[in-house]
Amino acid sequence: MIEPKEFYRKLDSLLSKIGLEKSGKDFLFTIVQELEKTFGKDLHIGYGSIYEKNDDEFIMISPPVDTNAIDLIKSIPIDSEPIQNILNSGTYIFDHHGFRINQNSFEYSIPAGILVHNNDNSWIFFFELKSGWVREEIEFCLNAVRTVLNYRLISEMFQGELERAEQIQKSLLPINAPQIPGFQIAAKSQPAELVGGDLYDYFLFNKDNYGFCIGDASGHGIPAALMARDVVTGLRMGLEKQLKMDYTLQKLNKVIYKSVLSSSFISLFYAEMETNGNLFYVNSGHPSPFLVHDKRIIDLETTSIVLGALQDIELQRFYLKIPPASVLVLYTDGILERQNKKGEYYGTERLKRLVVHNKDKDAKDILNLIFETSNEFGKKIKWQDDATVMVIKRLGE
Numbered sequence: 594m595i596e597p598k599e600f601y602r603k604l605d606s607l608l609s610k611i612g613l614e615k616s617g618k619d620f621l622f623t624i625v626q627e628l629e630k631t632f633g634k635d636l637h638i639g640y641g642s643i644y645e646k647n648d649d650e651f652i653m654i655s656p657p658v659d660t661n662a663i664d665l666i667k668s669i670p671i672d673s674e675p676i677q678n679i680l681n682s683g684t685y686i687f688d689h690h691g692f693r694i695n696q697n698s699f700e701y702s703i704p705a706g707i708l709v710h711n712n713d714n715s716w717i718f719f720f721e722l723k724s725g726w727v728r729e730e731i732e733f734c735l736n737a738v739r740t741v742l743n744y745r746l747i748s749e750m751f752q753g754e755l756e757r758a759e760q761i762q763k764s765l766l767p768i769n770a771p772q773i774p775g776f777q778i779a780a781k782s783q784p785a786e787l788v789g790g791d792l793y794d795y796f797l798f799n800k801d802n803y804g805f806c807i808g809d810a811s812g813h814g815i816p817a818a819l820m821a822r823d824v825v826t827g828l829r830m831g832l833e834k835q836l837k838m839d840y841t842l843q844k845l846n847k848v849i850y851k852s853v854l855s856s857s858f859i860s861l862f863y864a865e866m867e868t869n870g871n872l873f874y875v876n877s878g879h880p881s882p883f884l885v886h887d888k889r890i891i892d893l894e895t896t897s898i899v900l901g902a903l904q905d906i907e908l909q910r911f912y913l914k915i916p917p918a919s920v921l922v923l924y925t926d927g928i929l930e931r932q933n934k935k936g937e938y939y940g941t942e943r944l945k946r947l948v949v950h951n952k953d954k955d956a957k958d959i960l961n962l963i964f965e966t967s968n969e970f971g972k973k974i975k976w977q978d979d980a981t982v983m984v985i986k987r988l989g990e
Contacts, residue, residue, distance in 0.1 A: 789979035790817025927980030
């Protein structure tokens with residue numbers, strides 16, 4: 594038997610390699626080689642081969658490196674007893690069966706197999722145990738390898754799905770702000786996770802009229818991101834048909850209410866601006882955007898409840914004149930709820946003071962300052978909630 598301290602040291606090294614080994618078509622084969630290299634002599638284990646699930650059988654895709662193993666079973670039916678034993682237990686040693694992988698070997702050998710899988714496919718690693726093997730050592734080693742390897746494969750798959758979701762979400766957010774004569778527009782979104790539930794968008798109707806929105810789906814992560822995607826898509830479809838904002842939002846509210854859990858909802862601020870500064874807006878439960886002109890601050894308060902909470906809602910459209918040399922700031926509560934070590938929130942007042950003191954700067958500079966100061970306020974720790982800001986500045990005449 595191998596000395597326990599040495600066994601654990603080698604096993605820890607092997608498991609670390611499983612976590613760090615570069616992914617690719619030879620990844621599984623590399624792990625088999627590493628296991629034999631690390632424990633071949635100590636545990637009397639070798640001749641590793643890999644079989645991949647293909648319909649109703651497992652087919653060998655990687656034979657042992659050792660050239661003595663020349664007469665291997667090329668495929669094994671799924672409904673056969675050996676495969677079923679492995680599928681049912683995850684790790685199985687065939688010490689009481691006549692089952693053999695290498696049909697040409699006359700030496701003493703006992704097959705052992707482990708099940709490796711992700712959500713898309715399954716593989717079985719077969720090894721041969723030579724004289725001197727110890728059940729406790731073999732089972733401990735193979736179970737540990739199987740557990741860590743399965744976690745790695747499934748985690749990679751989920752990571753791939755998250756990355757694809759991230760790309761989908763990024764593709765929905767506008768790459769550049771529209772160029773509107775007499776205005777500067779800048780926006781940024783910082784998800785708390787790989788994907789988030791915040792959204793913003795722009796809508797160009799004609800040279801004198803454009804729309805914009807900002808929203809925050811309840812929660813964060815994939816469920817919130819899916820709702821944000823649906824809202825962006827719904828707005829684009831409705832507004833492209835030149836439907837009025839109140840009708841579009843009421844229709845969107847019904848779709849959200851029927852398609853998600855009733856406990857899920859999204860706050861949304863939508864507005865249409867004319868180049869002369871006339872602003873018409875609906876605020877469905879969203880944190881109040883504010884307008885800074887000189888030292889005066891005007892809040893664009895809520896006009897209706899959040900979307901998705903009730904099947905039918907009443908929407909009120911409000912009007913505001915945006916004067917020259919003024920700054921309109923839209924945001925989600927991820928900015929306001931940024932906390933420092935004392936548990937204090939960044940809050941609305943700090944945000945407003947920052948904008949008032951920097952109202953003469955360009956919209957993009959104001960945007961960057963908001964994120965920089967709130968990030969510093971939270972000591973640059975991970976964002977706890979999705980944070981999004983849009984800054985619209987009407988230039989002076």
